[in-house]
Amino acid sequence: MEIFSLFLTIILFNLLIFLNFERISKGFFFFDNPDGKLKNHKDPVSIAGGFIILINLYLIFFIIKILNLDDLIFNNNFLNIILILGSIFFVIGFIDDFKNLSPNIKLFLIIISIFFVTFFFPEIKLESIKISFLKNHYSFGSLSFIFTLLSFALLANAINMFDGINLQLICFTLFIFVIFISKGFLPIFFILLSISLIFIGILNYQSKVFIGDGGCYLISSIIGATFIYQYKIFSNFLYGDQIFIILFIPAIDMLRLFIVRIIKKKHPFKGDLNHLHHIVDSFIKNKNLTILITLSLCIFPTLLMFLKLETYFILILNLILYLGLISFFVIKKKNYKSSE
DSSP: OOOHHHHHHHHHHHHHHTTTHHHHHHHHOOEEEEOSSSOOOOSSSEHHHHHHHHHHHHHHHHHHHTTOOHHHHHTTTTTHHHHHHHHHHHHHHHHHHHHOOOHHHHHHHHHHHHHHHHOOOGGOOOOOEEEEETTTTEGGGGGHHHHHHHHHHHHHHHHHHHHHHTTEEEEEHHHHHHHHTTTTTSSHHHHHHHHHHHHHHHHHTTTTTHHHHHHHHHHHHHHHHHHHHHHOOOSSSHHHHHHHHHHHHHHHHHHHHHHHHHHOOOTTTTTOOSHHHHHHHHOOOOOHHHHHHHHHHHHHHHHHTTTTTTTTHHHOOOOHEEEEEEEEHHHHHHHHHHHO
16 A cells, blocks of 8 residues: 555656646746757757656655655665765756856766765775676776776766757666666666656657756766666676676767767867767657667667677677667768768
């Protein structure tokens, strides 16, 4: 009965926001305004998406405490980690939405955040890595904080860069949550969080709300903390290379963008329209098909992994597919322009 009450509360809360969003968003005051360059939407759009996800996190937390469901739903300090780290990351991203923080300041804030959280919650400190086809543990020793910091900082940037087209990041996040649920790790928690993402996803698809940098940073902290926590606590979860396969497309696209920008003597964190989804959409000019293509690239290697294929084979195959797709659309676009 308590579980039913929990689900009903979350569904009704998100349904209420969904049905009254236009009225609620007017009181939120924070909008993303088009600039004709990187922001090509026609009208100002609310960036309350990340804030709604954060509210859902706190709502789930308080209901669980009231109904005394801690032992049934959660494991040790996991929710405390998610709430604290997620809140801090959300604030960093939310400030960046309006102040356009420099990369150095954002990195400094992330360093302080990770140091603070890992000091009190060493469960998310990345101390070693295990590769599936090598069957060995490789300890990071005194460099564990550096690797933890790099993991969260790079994931935050990769997730933020992946949020360049409506619904894409929401679908990718739901896909990762399905993996967590299928592995039996806190399924009720991730189902509840998925309910809020589905409602936000519909609004996002309708261009009524954006996730914003705050939402991207929040999502990255949830994904990063969950992967590390499960990786350390449960030996039968996923190996390090398997986690990389799941995150491969956002990660490799971020790496490509960094390399291209550096070659062009631009700052690696300076935004542009050269992301995978931009390249695909600029040619096919169909956002639904673009999302289908990019998400297929994300999901396909994970499906191969669960078919027990060796991860090094999957990584090589996915790299070929990714580079082939990029090259195909770039060449097609050049040929199209030259024929005009």
